[in-house]
Amino acid sequence: MGWVNDKMKLVCSKCGREYPWSFTLQCKDCEGALLDVEYNLEKVHIPPSGPTGERFFDLLPLMKRESIIDGGEGNTPCVHAKELGKRFGLSNLYLKDETKNPTGSTKDRQGALPVAVFREMGVLEFVTSSTGNSSTAIARIVARFPDMKMHLFVGDEFLSRINVVGSPNLVVYWLKNGTFVDAHKAAAWYAQQTGITSARGIFFFGQREGLKTAYLEATDQIPKPIDVYIQAVSSGFGVYSTYRGAYDYLRLKKIPYMPRLVCVQEETCNPMVRAWDAGAEKITPEHIIPFPRGLSKSTLRGDPTLAYPYIRSVVLKTNGTMVTATQDEMREMRKVLYELEGIDACYTATMTVVAAQKLARAGWLKPDDVVMLNITGSDRKNAPYPDPDYVVEKARDGWEVTPYREGQDEGCLNRVMRVVRTALNLSTDVELDTETKLMGGGLALDSVAMLELVLSLEKEFDCKISPSDICSDNFATIGHVADYFRARLSSRMISA
Ligand SMILES: Cc1ncc(COP(=O)(O)O)c(C=O)c1O
Ligand SMILES: [Zn+2]
Incomplete structure (x- = not known):
């Protein structure tokens, strides 16, 4: 098949088969092995300085220089x-x-480039999921292009890590009782249901x-x-x-x-x-x-x-x-x-x-x-995050997607944190996080306080917690408690 634009080609990482330059991500043989981009090294010239996308253009999977998007990423110390x-x-x-x-x-490097590749390949709408950094980076670039739409799936505790607000072309799907693993699965399901392109994580060479x-x-x-x-x-x-x-x-x-x-x-x-x-x-x-x-x-x-x-x-x-x-x-x-x-x-x-x-x-x-x-990164402390557009919950044969109603939804983690705060009468300057320990260090609850908390959680989630469930596997930290209720909610053992 040879070089595309005298520059690059898509090659199966296992069998070496060449593929036409397109949004093809996996080999048709080799159990869907990922495709690597090979560059024509005779044509590679890397100037000593310049914006990252420009400078490394010869080693990036873009056909045309005009397609480069400069998001200000790179050239870090x-x-x-x-x-x-x-x-x-x-x-x-x-x-x-x-x-x-x-x-x-570092995910800003994974923001401008995939959007540029998508645009060259005519993909203007896509589905993805993330723990926050890569989707913030991508959404920030997508926001520049009114003809694009990004459908983003996020787990309960990751919503606050999506730090792009006011973008009309970002659609946020929040798994209010779900983990990142659930968000990833729901995104794949949604792409299949709707036929919208899935960015497909590590398989998309534009992101890699x-x-x-x-x-x-x-x-x-x-x-x-x-x-x-x-x-x-x-x-x-x-x-x-x-x-x-x-x-x-x-x-x-x-x-x-x-x-x-x-x-x-x-x-x-x-x-x-x-x-x-x-x-x-x-x-x-x-x-x-x-x-x-x-x-x-x-x-x-x-x-x-x-x-x-x-x-x-x-x-x-x-x-x-x-x-x-x-x-x-x-x-x-x-x-x-x-x-x-x-x-x-x-x-x-x-x-x-x-x-x-x-x-x-x-x-x-x-x-x-x-x-x-x-x-690779720092925390974006107190950065604003968007309201979700949709709430996603597990259903018997897939997922249920319903419009988000402002103020009427609260994720599992926030519910647990709110109950912990009120049940234990904690002042607002006590910081709570998924890693806050309930037993041992951290809040170090005695048996009376633990009982108080369990009763309040039973009330909040409208369920009974059996004494054998009150163990460190479920109650060591606030994160453990949130996971315990997520599991119970998602298996529909109790009502939401
Ligand atoms: C700051 C930071 N470091 C490292 C990683 C690991 O990413 P990956 O294994 O996908 O390269 C991530 C992923 O989101 C990240 O945000
Ligand atoms: Zn192959």
């Missing part, structure tokens, strides 16, 4: 973290500070390819080749695209060898690391986290079944590894990163610092290895 490095015994520790992107995360510019920039910003590149993963877009970027740079002789790729996930939602540690080629039920929760909101993808084999393969090819970060480590390193390097990262991004410390202690990182941490 890359700093030599001398103080942090000293603490871990690493003399070449670098941070790619992606918190400096327009919406505070945008992220690699963080790695390309970082490589150009430091004097030595990167030995190890560490990144927090949810579906692994970032890691896969880093691999593709390094693959191109290696063939262009811009780097002498591939960096080892390291993935990191949080202890409460680490399906990929579980599978990796077990040496599994695929995700199987024992790795899946059905009700993911944790500090790292951006990576609460409990079921990465489709993405995992690709991520495992690039981690294996580069002699990388996968690491779990505990919540205590994340809390500590978030402070350390801020104190030593002045970066106010979100918990997700902080996990890379935990991984660096662990791998240095274990001797997996050598003192003079050049280690790059992708500090």
Whole structure:
């Protein structure tokens, strides 16, 4: 089939079959393997500076230069973290500070590019789901184009992380009793029902390819080749695209060898690391986290079944590894990163610092290895978020979509937090979050207070809680309680 526009082609990542340049995302054979974009390296010229989309145009999946959308993303700082490095015994520790992107995360690179690709391919309406960062980034760009429409599915606690308001072409579907996993499933169902294009997560090369510019920039910003590149993963877009970027740079002789790729996930939602540690080629039920929760909101993808084999393969090819970060480590390193390097990262991004410390202690990182941490994002504190357009709930044969009525709907998490606050008579300056502990630390409820809370929850949710359900599996934190009621509501064991 040859090069399209003398520039690129779509190739099956497994069998190498070429596909016409179109919104084709999976191989017709190979069990629907994802398609990679190969670039005609003879034609690649990368100027030393310029807006990211312009500069890396020859390595991005766009036909025409006029299609580039500049969302102000990229060209973020890359700093030599001398103080942090000293603490871990690493003399070449670098941070790619992606918190400096327009919406505070690396996902802005995954905003402008996919929209530009969609527009070139004539896709003006699409369905997607997210934990907040990528959809905020995409919605911000879509808002520029009145001829586009984005249907966005979000789980209960993620609505407040969608920080684009007043956009007439963003339609928000809120799973008020659902997790991100539910939102993802509902989005796929909705796309199938309506025939609207699904952005299809990691399979859409437009989304994947945008992220690699963080790695390309970082490589150009430091004097030595990167030995190890560490990144927090949810579906692994970032890691896969880093691999593709390094693959191109290696063939262009811009780097002498591939960096080892390291993935990191949080202890409460680490399906990929579980599978990796077990040496599994695929995700199987024992790795899946059905009700993911944790500090790292951006990576609460409990079921990465489709993405995992690709991520495992690039981690294996580069002699990388996968690491779990505990919540205590994340809390500590978030402070350390801020104190030593002045970066106010979100918990997700902080996990890379935990991984660096662990791998240095274990001797997996050598003192003079050049280690790059992708500090993928920060929190958008108190940023406004939109009212949903629709509420989505589980129905017997799919999902029920009803228009949102202002003020009449409240998600499971908010209901639990409201009841906790009133039942325990907490003043407004006590901050509550999914991670607030009810037993042990945190609110440390005694048995009387616990009984009080259980009675109030029974009243709120109009149900009986059996004594055997009052255990740490269901009541350890506010997030656990919200999940407990989500499960009961979604199985229709009690009324909403
Ligand atoms: C800040 C941040 N870091 C890392 C990730 C992991 O993303 P992925 O595995 O899809 O590259 C996300 C995903 O939303 C994110 O928002
Ligand atoms: Zn194939």
